[in-house]
Amino acid sequence: MRIEDRLFADRFRADTKSHLKIIDPKICHKCSGKQCTYACPAKVYTQEEDGSVRVAYEGCLECGTCRIICQEYKNINWAYPRGGFGILFKFG
C-alpha cells in the first residue's frame, strides 16, 4: 500500500494553536539545507518564495523527525499537541 493511501486513513483534530514553532524565522533564511522541507513525511514545512518556511502544523504525524533534522540551528521548538488534539492513527 502506498504511503499516501495509509495517510489518508488517519484523522486529525487540529488545535487552533500550533504545537510546532520555528524559534527564529530569520535563521531559516540562512539555513542552506532546509532539511525540514524534505524530511517531514507529512510535508508540514514548505519554503516560501521569500526564503521563509511555513509550518502547516495541522497535518503533523507527531513522528519527531523535524526535532532531530534541524541539527545545525536547533530552530524548531517541538511539542506534542495539547490533549485531545492531533493525529488519530488508524491501523490495518
Ligand code: SF4
Ligand atoms: S532545518 Fe531548521 S533552520 Fe533550516 S529551514 Fe528548517 S526549521 Fe529553519
Ligand code: SF4
Ligand atoms: S513531527 Fe514529523 S510529521 Fe510532524 S512536523 Fe515534524 S517531521 Fe513532520
